[in-house]
Amino acid sequence: xxxxxxxxxxxxxxxxxxxxxxxxxxxxxxxxxxxxxxxxxxxxxxxxxxxxxxxxxxxxxxxxxxxxxxxxxxxxxxxxxxxxxxxxxxxxxxxxxxxxxxxxxxxxxxxxxxxxxxxxxxxxxxxxxxxxxxxxxxxxxxxxxxxxxxxxxxxxxxxxxxxxxxxxxxxxxxxxxxxxxxxxxxxxxxxxxxxxxxxxxxxxxxxxxxxxxxxxxxxxxxxxxxxxxxxxxxxxxxxxxxxxxxxxxxxxxxxxxxxxxxxxxxxxxxxxxxxxxxxxxxxxxxxxxxxxxxxxxxxxxxxxxxxxxxxxxxxxxxxxxxxxxxxxxxxxxxxxxxxxxxxxxxxxxxxxxxxxxxxxxxxxxxxxxxxxxxxxxxxxxxxxxxxxxxxxxxxxxxxxxxxxxxxxxxxxxxxxxxxxxxxxxxxxxxxxxxxxxxxxxxxxxxxxxxxxxxxxxxxxxxxxxxxxx
Amino acid sequence: xxxxxxxxxxxxxxxxxxxxxxxxxxxxxxxxxxxxxxxxxxxxxxxxxxxxxxxxxxxxxxxxxxxxxxxxxxxxxxxxxxxxxxxxxxxxxxxxxxxxxxxxxxxxxxxxxxxxxxxxxxxxxxxxxxxxxxxxxxxxxxxxxxxxxxxxxxxxxxxxxxxxxxxxxx
Numbered sequence: 015x016x017x018x019x020x021x022x023x024x025x026x027x028x029x030x031x032x033x034x035x036x037x038x039x040x041x042x043x044x045x046x047x048x049x050x051x052x053x054x055x056x057x058x059x060x061x062x063x064x065x066x067x068x069x070x071x072x073x074x075x076x077x078x079x080x081x082x083x084x085x086x087x088x089x090x091x092x093x094x095x096x097x098x099x100x101x102x103x104x105x106x107x108x109x110x111x112x113x114x115x116x117x118x119x120x121x122x123x124x125x126x127x128x129x130x131x132x133x134x135x136x137x138x139x140x141x142x143x144x145x146x147x148x149x150x151x152x153x154x155x156x157x158x159x160x161x162x163x164x165x166x167x168x169x170x171x172x173x174x175x176x177x178x179x180x181x182x183x184x185x186x187x188x189x190x191x192x193x194x195x196x197x198x199x200x201x202x203x204x205x206x207x208x209x210x211x212x213x214x215x216x217x218x219x220x221x222x223x224x225x226x227x228x229x230x231x232x233x234x235x236x237x238x239x240x241x242x243x244x245x246x247x248x249x250x251x252x253x254x255x256x257x258x259x260x261x262x263x264x265x266x267x268x269x270x271x272x273x274x275x276x277x278x279x280x281x282x283x284x285x286x287x288x289x290x291x292x293x294x295x296x297x298x299x300x301x302x303x304x305x306x307x308x309x310x311x312x313x314x315x316x317x318x319x320x321x322x323x324x325x326x327x328x329x330x331x332x333x334x335x336x337x338x339x340x341x342x343x344x345x346x347x348x349x350x351x352x353x354x355x356x357x358x359x360x361x362x363x364x365x366x367x368x369x370x371x372x373x374x375x376x377x378x379x380x381x382x383x384x385x386x387x388x389x390x391x392x393x394x395x396x397x398x399x400x401x402x403x404x405x406x407x408x409x410x411x412x413x414x415x416x417x418x419x420x421x422x423x424x425x426x427x428x429x430x431x432x433x434x435x436x437x438x439x440x441x442x443x444x445x446x447x448x449x450x451x452x453x454x455x456x457x458x459x460x461x462x463x464x465x466x467x468x469x470x471x472x473x474x475x476x477x478x479x480x481x482x483x
Numbered sequence: 484x485x486x487x488x489x490x491x492x493x494x495x496x497x498x499x500x501x502x503x504x505x506x507x508x509x510x511x512x513x514x515x516x517x518x519x520x521x522x523x524x525x526x527x528x529x530x531x532x533x534x535x536x537x538x539x540x541x542x543x544x545x546x547x548x549x550x551x552x553x554x555x556x557x558x559x560x561x562x563x564x565x566x567x568x569x570x571x572x573x574x575x576x577x578x579x580x581x582x583x584x585x586x587x588x589x590x591x592x593x594x595x596x597x598x599x600x601x602x603x604x605x606x607x608x609x610x611x612x613x614x615x616x617x618x619x620x621x622x623x624x625x626x627x628x629x630x631x632x633x634x635x636x637x638x639x640x641x642x643x644x645x646x647x648x649x650x651x652x653x
């Protein structure tokens with residue numbers, strides 16, 4: 015009996031769990047997409063959309079399930095991660111639905127495939143699967159340190175996931191898909207999470223050797239030749255991905271993630287310098303002989319040139335969409351981003367946001383991504399175990415790099431890649447994998463923010479109490 | 484739909500989106516200032532609390548001594564209650580827990596006074612948890628006595644390794 019009261023006092027000491035804050039934010043995060051949905055409907059057809067109730071209830075239900083599971087299984091988790099992800103997912107659904115309504119895209123699909131099927135219901139289903147995985151991860155993964163046991167297994171699994179697409183036919187020039195019957199999966203999205211587990215398990219053990227054994231030269235620490243082994247291996251791997259799967263995005267993501275984690279693990283700036291040099295050399299090297307990559311670089315440097323426009327005017331249309339949006343945007347449902355045609359609701363979905371919400375909306379949108387990354391890094395700072403720290407940094411770093419690579423590509427900052435915007439772009443693998451990523455971050459932040467148990471009764475204190483009558 | 488309504492909705496939506504971002508940042512701000520400073524300094528001030536706990540603590544110990552090693556009295560987790568790792572918990576599931584500075588320890592101690600393989604905690608055949616010093620330089624203490632042989636750990640008794648204190652809890 016007395017021992018139960020003993021444990022309950024420990025719970026009371028701690029900081030507030032912030033679950034009610036999360037609930038309030040979640041209500042807000044469900045309300046905003048509903049507003050957007052009504053806005054699109056009113057702008058495009060002049061009346062409230064008929065699916066409004068079903069969509070709002072669907073998103074609300076998913077958010078409620080997510081919240082209740084967090085409340086039960088991760089009561090001290092960060093209050094922002096779930097609402098931010100829900101908002102992005104909800105806005106993505108609205109914009110996919112908005113592009114489904116576009117006459118131009120419907121016509122295009124009918125010309126190409128003979129029929130048009132809307133993507134928004136599918137995406138809502140994928141979001142439900144994503145939330146189911148989120149729930150499963152939170153319930154089954156009681157402690158993120160369990161993942162540490164699977165360091166080398168996860169390396170093997172990640173390698174298999176990365177290599178598998180090579181044996182499947184290329185889709186639109188990039189081999190990043192595996193197709194199993196009616197389903198096709200983008201294994202890179204899942205490999206991202208699994209390889210973060212491997213990197214953090216590996217670097218946690220090896221970081222002392224990588225950090226301490228170095229010589230100082232010209233103000234930076236130069237690592238010994240043999241300590242360059244891991245970074246060269248990962249570099250070679252990501253180059254192989256670039257050459258054989260012709261996917262710049264995945265390749266950049268994995269190499270960038272490793273460099274970020276290496277830097278965090280060793281606190282040596284020299285790794286970043288090395289990483290940047292190596293990726294520059296690799297990218298330029300591959301771009302000189304790989305024709306698919308060359309095309310992408312051409313489309314990036316000269317998006318409006320005749321040769322590029324003949325192949326595909328996507329980048330040009332996307333840039334025009336951003337431009338016509340201006341500062342305040344054209345308003346939801348009133349842009350012409352559907353001119354992009356192919357992949358308007360997946361790789362290029364950001365252009366629709368850019369045109370219809372303008373610079374002001376775009377900034378808020380990117381800030382929401384920034385906040386997710388910030389909460390991830392914050393979780394890493396608060397985590398007490400080195401594995402959890404590295405895993406949280408790795409996952410949020412991967413998230414950040416992915417957002418950068420996609421947004422940079424669509425905006426013409428870097429060559430376009432085949433990556434998807436997390437939570438927003440149409441595509442099952444991406445939504446499902448990113449919900450799992452958020453679940454792991456929530457698990458780590460729950461462990462990190464759990465209040466410290468009460469200090470042990472100190473034998474010295476007993477002595478003083480005896481002396482004092 | 485009139486042009487005016489749509490313009491109002493367009494600007495309204497941007498305002499709501501920004502409002503969400505601002506609210507989120509406010510939550511982060513309250514998160515920064517709203518947490519409590521760790522209770523490490525409260526040793527002197529909070530005398531009433533340890534006293535109360537000492538009255539509560541002996542009871543389960545007697546219970547586990549008299550009532551045998553039933554499931555109910557068995558500890559379910561190991562808690563680090565002092566030192567740099569304060570707050571770390573490890574669930575006890577019948578596995579051996581190794582403590583030390585070595586990277587492959589269950590609990591990696593970041594403590595100047597700890598050896599690389601300092602001690603281990605394991606269940607014996609009856610499910611009683613045993614702590615054993617693995618020949619460490621600075622020793623392992625159960626309560627205030629230095630360990631020389633594998634010793635059963637009562638619930639809530641502090642195991643000291645350098646500046647780190649570890650307890651078994653229910």
